[in-house]
Amino acid sequence: MTFSVYFVHGMGTFTAGWSGTVVQALDTATATQKYAQFSNNLPSKQIKLVEVLYDPYFVDTLQAWSNLAADVNGQKFLNLDWMKNMYKSKGFINTNVLDVMQWYFLPQIQHQIIAHVAQQIMSNGPLEDIHIIAHSLGTAVIQRTLQAIGSGGFGSVSGKIGSLHMIANVSRVLEDGQAPVYGGATPCLVRPSSGLGDNDFFVFKYYNYHHVIDPIPLVKPFFDPGPGWPSAFYLDTPATYLEGQVVTKAHDFINYISDPKVHVPILRCLFGYPCVTPAEEAAALAATANPVPLQPGVSVSADLEVFLRTLVDNANLI
């Protein structure tokens, strides 16, 4: 079995080798849950790992802006400290929020990233043997990239992506108004086939994973896509596992991967359904069962719990 598994990171600071911890989490989960098929051969040993890294493009922009500001800062009337410190400061705004802002509001950077990611995708053999696991901002990046490739943005392409796993999917939050992720006048190609005769799709399987208390994808949830998304090839899985019952883990890539509700569908998609038996799956779910709704006083205040619960309850109204 030869296939490539692409890992696409989300917002934040990432450098080469970042995917190691995620792959290790997948290995750890299979070992911890004692899935027999992987007892002597962990998943990482059976796949060709391809790491997608696009954060440096955001960082380069901040560095360029800092240089521009440093040139004139301090002159009469001018105070560009906020811009000058963009590159040096490693706060949440600069490392996370500005990633999203750059992606959404600067097509110059977006096009550069899409071209680079597309190049990685097209350089690893048949598209059918490519499987992609994307997290958070990475889901928006990969959605736009696949739409660009599949719709002929770089030329007429042959083949379709094997499977797409969207974790904490924000592709709708950051969607292009001209080409909605679903529900638009022109059907998006980043979807599975709706059945025989439907060839206007670019991924054979589309799996969506959202943690029930992860608020980020809930800004504009990827729920119930409707016509054109057949159940056989589209899966929407609510994750519940919280490592250490720490609520801030809800959006964490590794926390998602550690959840059997996430890694079991991924493993089955990559290695075939029988690789995790129903009994093994049931045992893993029991072992990682997490009290949801959250227990007050653990790591989250009661007020926050109420807020999150309200958010989840009304998610489809957001």
Next chain:
Amino acid sequence: MPSGIPRMLTRITVVGLLGAIYGFPVHGIEAAQTETNPQKKTDFKNQFTALMDKVDQLKVEMAITRSSAAAALHAAIVKEMAGINKLVKDLPDGWEPIADQPGLANVKYSQAERQAILELASEAMRWHPVEGNPGPDRKPPDTHFFFPVSILGNESSYAQDLILTSSDQGLGPAKTFFRNMFDLLSPIETFANNAVSDSISKAVKRNDAFVKNVFDHEFPWEGLINGYLVKGTLSTPPTWQLIIGHIQGGMAVPMRGKTTVTPSFVLEGLGYEKVNKDTYVRSWGASLIFIPAANSTDNNGLGCLFRFGGSAQALGVVVKKTDGGGHVGNLVYSINLGSIISHLQ
């Protein structure tokens, strides 16, 4: 496992092939379980032949649309059709029903047959390289020249998905078939996608050059406004930009009277900058500028600035009021050290 799965597999592979060839629904064509029903198998072959005639017509129509090199293309299309007809007509005979599992079948393609399919595809590819964006002079995606092979791969994967989501262990032969089809498709697909890869490589170079030579020299608000107004495409970044509120270091020297150099900064209020469409380097630009008074004895200045080449340096002229109530022209020299630093990094 649902008992309908094996039956569905046969239906998917055969009916799906027919439907996908034409890109329209095939409701009403009952081709399920052809292996176990000789009459239906005959009907199926007749239907298939009739459909292939329509493919012929379609291909001829396509040939007309590709009339720029009509003689060569027509010969190519005839060749394509012969190969595709042979491929598709042979397909039903390439199945070997599995005795104890009605509706399921093993594939019997020999190595030689697979090689023949590959050669057919490669030959056609030489005539019709896939490159650039689809347009009126190129084949639409759903009538790609080796579409029977391609579609078969897609539909087989459709069926494979059904198999993989099932826990039935008796579907091994079908899995083998689908794997074989993928193996068959792989070299064809790689060959076809080489042109796309080339196109993407060019897009990467253009976008990298644009960001390094143009975008990195713009302030955030300039990037934001230009991004909104002058988007460009994925493959071709914009070839011009607006200069809006751009600030850089500079100095003004009066053209008459006492020569005093007053270091200050230059604010380019609004301007235009041309970008070379081949190299994505800034070629020239012009803007209206404002220079604030450097000290209490100095006055503000208004004028224009010209940029040359990709240089971070620029020359211009501003007019300042004099103490006597008149005006004096000032030469302006401006340099953007931040741009130089960014370029060196």
